[in-house]
Amino acid sequence: MPLPIAHSMAGYAIAEATNFRLANNKWLNVSIFAALANLPDIDFLPGFLLGAPNRYHHQLTHSIGFSLAAGLCGALILWWWNHRKMARQDIAATKNSFGIYFLIVAGAVFSHCVLDLFTWDSWPPHGMPLLWPLLERYFDVRWDIFLSVRKSDDSATFFSTLFQWFNFKIALREFLIMAPLVGLVKLIRRLPGLLIRRRPVDIKNTQVAKLGLLEISSLPPEQANRRSLTSLAEAAEQDDSER
Ligand SMILES: [Zn+2]
Numbered sequence: 600m601p602l603p604i605a606h607s608m609a610g611y612a613i614a615e616a617t618n619f620r621l622a623n624n625k626w627l628n629v630s631i632f633a634a635l636a637n638l639p640d641i642d643f644l645p646g647f648l649l650g651a652p653n654r655y656h657h658q659l660t661h662s663i664g665f666s667l668a669a670g671l672c673g674a675l676i677l678w679w680w681n682h683r684k685m686a687r688q689d690i691a692a693t694k695n696s697f698g699i700y701f702l703i704v705a706g707a708v709f710s711h712c713v714l715d716l717f718t719w720d721s722w723p724p725h726g727m728p729l730l731w732p733l734l735e736r737y738f739d740v741r742w743d744i745f746l747s748v749r750k751s752d753d754s755a756t757f758f759s760t761l762f763q764w765f766n767f768k769i770a771l772r773e774f775l776i777m778a779p780l781v782g783l784v785k786l787i788r789r790l791p792g793l794l795i796r797r798r799p800v801d802i803k804n805t806q807v808a809k810l811g812l813l814e815i816s817s818l819p820p821e822q823a824n825r826r827s828l829t830s831l832a833e834a835a836e837q838d839d840s841e842r
Contacts, residue, residue, distance in 0.1 A: 602748055602769060602770050602773055603640075604774055606637045607636060608773075609780075610632035610634070610707055610710070611629050611632065611633060611781055612780055612781045613632055613636070613703065613706060613710060614628055615781065619700065621700075635707035636708070636710050639666075639708065641660060647754050651752055652751075653722050653750075653752045657724060657727045661711070661712050661727035662727065662728050662729055662730065663731070663733070664733075665708070666708040669705060670701045672704075673700060674701035677696075677700045677704075678696075714745065716729070716739065717742060717743060718743060718747060719745070722752075725739050726738050745772070745776070748766050749766055
């Protein structure tokens with residue numbers, strides 16, 4: 600498995616890629632996406648409680664079925680939460696976003712399986728039941744981008760064995776692989792704003808002016824070339840004093 604670094608950065612990239620938020624606060628939103636991208640590794644927990652953390656690892660939580668179930672639960676929770684807060688006229692909008700929430704939550708969870716697929720798997724069973732419940736067989740790919748973390752299969756020493764130099768190098772490798780991906784997503788999101796230059800609006804071409812609701816009168820010739828409102832005010836004062 601990759602460390603939580605790669606999975607969390609994948610969650611961050613998904614959070615950056617969508618306008619739909621799982622929380623109003625930006626960093627809470629990113630944290631929820633990161634947690635979802637790490638969720639399948641919850642299968643360490645039952646084995647850890649029984650003394651052998653790897654016993655149930657890479658089982659059903661690493662599958663499309665679990666990802667879709669998590670997406671459904673997440674969308675239901677968000678729908679219920681928004682339903683409580685929204686006024687009656689906005690409920691239709693909430694219904695429309697149910698499908699989007701389902702997809703982004705399921706996508707964030709399934710991103711975990713994708714990264715695990717591209718990881719060297721040192722523990723049997725190799726791979727994961729990716730298409731469960733459609734297919735029971737285990738899937739793995741030979742193109743391993745991420746290295747396997749060195750860890751103990753004894754709950755008493757599991758966490759202490761994670762803190763070793765080899766795993767630190769793996770963490771650095773994960774960061775260097777995922778950082779360009781996150782950067783690319785952020786760049787693509789900001790590209791339209793960078794490419795489209797805001798042009799000054801000609802007030803005569805606005806809809807209000809075209810409907811005849813805006814009366815535009817030209818400045819007197821002696822004031823037309825003045826640069827600012829301040830200079831116009833000064834000119835007006837000067838005219839008054841001359842009179
Ligand atoms: Zn995993």
